[in-house]
Amino acid sequence: MRTIIHILLLSGFIFNLNVITASAQISIGGYNVYYGSLHNHSGYSDGEGTPEQAYQYARNNGQLDFFGLSDHGELLSSTEWNNIKLAANNANQEGVFSTFYGFEWSSFWSYGHVSIFNTDDYCGFPTVGSFNSLLTWINSRNGIAFFNHPGWDNLAYTEFDHFTDTPSSKFVGIELWNDHGGFSTYYYNDGFFSNDGNKSYYDEALIRGWEIGASGGDDNHSATWGTATPMRMAVLAPENTRSGIMIAINARRFYSTIDKNLGLSFKINGSEMGSSIPTGNYDAVITATDADNEIFTQIQLIKNGTVINTWLIYDAAPVYSYNLSSITGDYYYVKVTQSDGDEGISSPVHITAPTNQPPVVQITAPASGTTYNTGATVIISATASDPDGSVNKVEFYSNNQKLGEDASSPYEYNWANVQNGNYSLTCKAIDNQGLSSVSAGVNISVATPSAIILEQRISTGSNDAEEGKSGSVNVTNDDLELVYDTKTTGNQIIGLRFNNTAIPQGAIITKAYIQFTVDEKSTASCNLMIQGEASGNSLTFVNTQNNVSQRPKTTTNVTWVPAKWNTVGASGTAQQTPDIKNIIQEIVNRSDYQSIGNLTFIFTGTGKRVAESYEGSSTKAALLHVEYLSAKSSLINNEALTKPSVEQPANLKVKVYPNPAKDFITVKLDGNKIIDKIICFNSSGQIAGTYTGDATGEYTINCSQFKKGLYILMINSGHLCGAGKFIIE
DSSP, X not given: OEEEEEOOEETTEEOOOEEEEEOOOOEETTEEEEEEEOOBOOTTTTSOSOHHHHHHHHHHTTOOSEEEEEEEGGGOOHHHHHHHHHHHHHHOBXXXXXXXXXXXXXXXXXXXXXEEESOSSOOOTTTSOSHHHHHHHHHTSSOXXXXXXXXXXXXXXXXXXXXXXXXXXXXXXXXXXXTTBOHHHHTSSOOSOTTSSSOOHHHHHHHTTOOXXXXXXXXXXXXOTTTSOXXXXXXXXXXXXXXXXXXXXXXXXXXXXXXXXXXXXXXXXXXXXXOEEOSXXXXXXXXXXXXXXXXXXXXXXXXXTEEEEEEEEEESSOXXXXXXXXXXXXXXXXXXXXXXXXXXXXXXXEEOOOXXXXXXXXXXXXXXXXXXXXXXXEEEEEEEEOTTSOEEEEEEEETTEEEEEEOSSSEEEEEEEEOSEEEXXXXXXXXXXXXXXXXXXXXXXXXXXXXXXXXXXOOSGGGEEEEOTTSOEESOOSEEEEEBOOTTTOBOEEEEEEOOOOXXXXXXXXXXXXXXXXXXXXXXXXXXXXXXXXXXXXOOOOSSTTTTTTSOEEEEEEEEOOOOBOSTTOOSGGXXXXXXXXXXXXXXXXXXXXXXXXXXXXXXXXXXXXXXXXTTOTTTSOEEEEEEEOHXXXXXXXXHHHSOOTTSOOOOOEEEESSSBSSEEEEEEGGGOOOOEEEEEETTSOEEEEEEOOSSSEEEEEOTTOOSEEEEXXXXXXXXXXXXXXXXX
16 A cells, blocks of 8 residues: 655645555456546536646546546537647556546536547537437447436436437446445436336446446546545456557446445456357356455346345455356346445446457557658558457558558558558458458658758858878968879868758768869869768867868768869869768767758868869859758658668667567667667657667667657667667557
8 A cells, every 4th residue: 555645736726635545456357457537527618627637636646547538518619629639648658547538418408418538529519419419420430428427417308318219339338426426326216217117227228228337427527536536437457558448448348336446347157247248058257356355245146127136245355156047138237335335336248149349450650641752661550459359460551452461469561662652551450250340541641852952162261271291281272272282282181161051960961062163274183082070060170280180080981083174163063072972971970960060071182183262262162062851851761761871881780679669668789889879750750759878788768658659769879870660559
């Protein structure tokens, strides 16, 4: 047990001191039990506080495992609806706290109240003006719905149309407790019909074919989300994730409890509450527990709304069984009672002809709207599950044309060398009985990226320099001898500095050269080597000994054998260096590179070509031409990262594990090279995190806050670069 004390101030609201005790995780029936509430309000309708405050308070103060907001739809604006969704997404923490967004369709004194979750849009009364209209609305959307506080609008005989409409599979539960009104208000009652043996609203809905479970909602309007009452909706799930909780709710694998940590399992023939099983003779098994070791004094087994067996007990961990003979249409649920009078009521098990439920499939990467470069490899990732069986395989499609398939999770297909066009990606999951489902479409486009073109001329006299064989440096010459000058100076070392180019760190250089203008005719043989200054922020030249030659140089170099320069003033291809993109690439990949973009080039060799200097003609001084792609636009083309040109410096070999990951990944470089910097991008090319290495060849990244999907890493070690990828499940 641990005790947590919070004092929370929210927008002028001062909440009382709350002392909350959190117990160890309860597991029962092969599942973990997660406690929460989905029916709650904020100041966006008729409650208090902001959505952000609600999610934070429910987690930190209420100690809930999952939480949802369902503000009144008729009081919401579209901006507020989007803010609720954003707040839920930001507060969600997989494995710790699952958040959901929804709204409440509120037909006051008329057709009742319904909470709806996980739809893209929302509706309100009277825009959707009857319960039958609401059924039409939700049946056309993905989402789930709950009947709220049945009998609350007791002056209106039309509430929920008395469950007489064709049942919707989107309705998954009915509240057996609400606000401070427990089972005595919303379960122990005579429902809409007075001639059915005093059956509750819960049973009246079940009898009429609504396959719903036993839920409850805090319906909190007072900014005390999760602390106003100990009552909970409890979900049986393998893990506390959005998908895990939602799969359990869709399977009706939940129960309603007045005690905040009561555990309950109800199985027939091994199938947990919420299941549908075929007709037969079975053993029902009821298991209960409590984190506080409270005593259970009674268990009741209920069939079609009538108690068929009662056990009077005195047990902290009861396990009881009962043999059933059932027919199609029967349903069973259980109710357990503790010594203090607190109760828990399960969702039912339905007896029905066997029907196979379809699998569920969703594309997790890429994100819709992603643009790729021509020839990219598009990594398509998907999640798939089957509520009553297993997934046999997942097929991947583009514009309804099958690309390939994957028979094991994580489901993934690498679509290589994709050409220009617009594509709609879908996935089809096929279960073990051959039933299939198709995911929502994800739209991507592939196009040839537009390179950014930079042209910058030497801007000051101190940015072109000559260093003679004695080491003396001249920054005021009216021309540049590349490289032989006189017997005194010999073969010079030439330095050219282009400052403030603003090329961003990590940019992909696609083409680059330096353009000279002829100052003097020179036709003798000439052989030059070009290197860059290996610095992230090169400085201008000064008249100090060896100021050019002693600068650190890139490992990458380019050889240039220029053609004859026959015409003074010429500035064409003969006066243009070969492509020096790999020299610049090495510089901008450096971990110390500053994106003001100071780039320095050093020329050595033999022979002579005479070019204009800044002092000779500022408008004809050396010109740097660079074409590059930003890190974001080039990153989307995975081929550009994982298969660099052989002309580039040797790239790093990167290992990323575990992959797929949940909370942490480790990045390791072969050869124990030191990691200088890591940049993590999501599948849309947005930076998800930037990390500085710790002088080792390994680095661990906490990715517990990352959303599911594909992520790509760019890693720098000195002048070397590498890339890796991983998936968050």
